[in-house]
Amino acid sequence: MITEFFAEFFSSQQELLWFTTIAVDLGFSVLLFRLFGRQGLYASIVISLLLANLQGPKLTQIFGLQTSMGVILYSSIYFATDLLSERYGKKEANRAVMIGFVISIMIIIMTSISIMYLPSTNPKTATFAMDIHLATETLFNFTPRFVIGSLLAYFISQSFDVWIYHYIKEKTQGKHLWLRNNGSTLISQAIDTVIYGVVVWWGVVDFATAMQLAMAKYVLKVVIALFDTPFLYWARNWDMREQDWVSKHP
Numbered sequence: 001m002i003t004e005f006f007a008e009f010f011s012s013q014q015e016l017l018w019f020t021t022i023a024v025d026l027g028f029s030v031l032l033f034r035l036f037g038r039q040g041l042y043a044s045i046v047i048s049l050l051l052a053n054l055q056g057p058k059l060t061q062i063f064g065l066q067t068s069m070g071v072i073l074y075s076s077i078y079f080a081t082d083l084l085s086e087r088y089g090k091k092e093a094n095r096a097v098m099i100g101f102v103i104s105i106m107i108i109i110m111t112s113i114s115i116m117y118l119p120s121t122n123p124k125t126a127t128f129a130m131d132i133h134l135a136t137e138t139l140f141n142f143t144p145r146f147v148i149g150s151l152l153a154y155f156i157s158q159s160f161d162v163w164i165y166h167y168i169k170e171k172t173q174g175k176h177l178w179l180r181n182n183g184s185t186l187i188s189q190a191i192d193t194v195i196y197g198v199v200v201w202w203g204v205v206d207f208a209t210a211m212q213l214a215m216a217k218y219v220l221k222v223v224i225a226l227f228d229t230p231f232l233y234w235a236r237n238w239d240m241r242e243q244d245w246v247s248k249h250p
Contacts, residue, residue, distance in 0.1 A: 018062045021072055022224055026231045029076040029083075033235055038088055041080040045100045048077045053107050057139055065216045075224040078185045079231060081158060085165045086177070086236050093162040101155050108147055111140040149199030157192035161185065181232050185225040193218045 010017040025048070032040030055069035077100065085093040115137055119129035161184050168180035197214030198207075205213070 022227055025076050026228050030235050041084050044080045045077050046103050049103055067217050067220050071217050079228045082181050090166045097158040149196050153192045153195040157188045161188035178229050189221045
């Protein structure tokens with residue numbers, strides 16, 4: 001009953017649903033950090049990558065702009081990387097980027113392997129098995145263009161994000177957190193958007209159309225980047241020690 005109420009309410013409030021989704025996504029990242037420290041931020045990046053791959057192909061419209069769930073669910077990756085940079089330094093942030101890159105490769109390989117399995121022909125489950133198989137193919141039948149584009153965009157933009165974040169921090173002598181958070185994310189998101197647009201879309205559509213599709217998504221990415229700043233200030237100022245939460249809470 002509650003699920004039906006929210007589904008009906010948000011069906012006519014898609015922009016509100018978008019802001020709610022971003023807040024929930026960032027909220028879970030903050031919760032993971034609070035409970036598990038830097039390991040929680042690593043987990044947040046992995047979860048976001050999994051969700052982006054699972055739901056990335058789902059297209060929707062926000063403020064009249066077509067976008068994908070991948071863009072929305074990608075927001076906490078930059079947040080987690082920036083928080084790692086702020087609390088634990090450049091080395092830990094770069095470690096998280098590499099973990100995310102390897103995880104992305106693993107996701108692509110393992111989901112591609114899963115598609116090779118033929119659906120069950122058992123009369124009792126054959127129809128269900130075929131429906132799931134076709135749905136899985138639709139989601140995970142990655143083209144080489146998508147694989148190369150997504151991996152390149154992630155690795156280059158995330159590596160640049162860490163570098164420019166610390167460059168701005170050094171130039172401002174550790175002041176103006178809002179500047180390095182937003183500056184690094186907006187520039188690196190622009191790099192991510194251009195690489196993805198050129199590699200994935202150019203050739204499928206003409207260059208101008210590819211850039212139009214990319215920039216429409218970038219507008220939404222800008223809003224997300226601004227939205228996560230209060231979350232970063234909130235988490236940065238916590239007085240907490242790195243701890244093994246599980247062992248202390250058996």
